[in-house]
Amino acid sequence: MPGAGKSTVSPLVAAHHERAAHISGDALSYMVVQGRVGFLGRPAEESRRQLRLCARNMCTLADNFAENGIFPVIEYTIADRELLDLMVEMLRPRPVMFVVLAPPVEVCRERNAMRAVEERVDYDVAPFYRAMEEELAGVGWWLDSAGLTAEETAAAITAGAHDKAVV
Numbered sequence: 001m002p003g004a005g006k007s008t009v010s011p012l013v014a015a016h017h018e019r020a021a022h023i024s025g026d027a028l029s030y031m032v033v034q035g036r037v038g039f040l041g042r043p044a045e046e047s048r049r050q051l052r053l054c055a056r057n058m059c060t061l062a063d064n065f066a067e068n069g070i071f072p073v074i075e076y077t078i079a080d081r082e083l084l085d086l087m088v089e090m091l092r093p094r095p096v097m098f099v100v101l102a103p104p105v106e107v108c109r110e111r112n113a114m115r116a117v118e119e120r121v122d123y124d125v126a127p128f129y130r131a132m133e134e135e136l137a138g139v140g141w142w143l144d145s146a147g148l149t150a151e152e153t154a155a156a157i158t159a160g161a162h163d164k165a166v167v
Contacts, residue, residue: 001129002077002121003108004101005145005153010075012154017071023061025076029054039077040123055083059090066094079128080135088167097165098140099157105129107146141165 007024014020029050030036037047054076062072078084078098088096105126112121141164145153157165 001101001103001105001108001132002125003111003115004103005111005150006075006077006101008150009101009145009153009157010073012150013157014071014073016154016158019069020071020073021061021065023058023065023072023074025054025058025074028057028061039079051083052086055087056090059087062091063094078136079132081139084136084139084167096167097161098167099161099165100132100136100140100142101145101153102142103144103146140167 007026010024011022014022029038032050037043037050039047039051041047058074058076062074065072074087078087078100084098088098108125108129112125141161143153143156145156148156
């Protein structure tokens with residue numbers, strides 16, 4: 001969810017491992033400098049095509065790191081089961097842990113409002129949040145991080161993901 005804390009927490013999770021890499025899906029998607037169509041962009045077919053391309057790039061990079069003994073931490077908004085299934089399929093046979101930072105939607109809104117203008121999401125996250133819950137409820141580990149610092153969230157994920165987040 002936008003404003004949940006992914007970009008803050010993910011590098012901290014990676015830092016808990018002896019060898020780890022933080023893979024930002026947003027950074028990869030912005031490598032398309034001409035003709036980029038964002039998550040909710042138009043035409044929708046091109047947006048979806050670029051979303052799948054980003055997923056393939058994240059998973060290929062994660063596989064390359066893992067193959068060389070570096071623990072990959074992928075950071076991205078996985079909004080639906082189709083995208084999650086695609087990524088899990090590409091990452092197999094390695095174990096895949098899916099952690100959803102899930103503070104209440106009000107917390108996400110507040111965090112988004114505190115961002116610099118150029119970093120803010122310019123749409124209401126509530127419908128997106130509800131759709132994500134409906135689509136992915138019960139899959140992986142949904143961690144309400146509202147009462148935790150970023151460091152506490154990262155420590156909890158590192159300690160609990162192997163037991164709570166495997167998909």
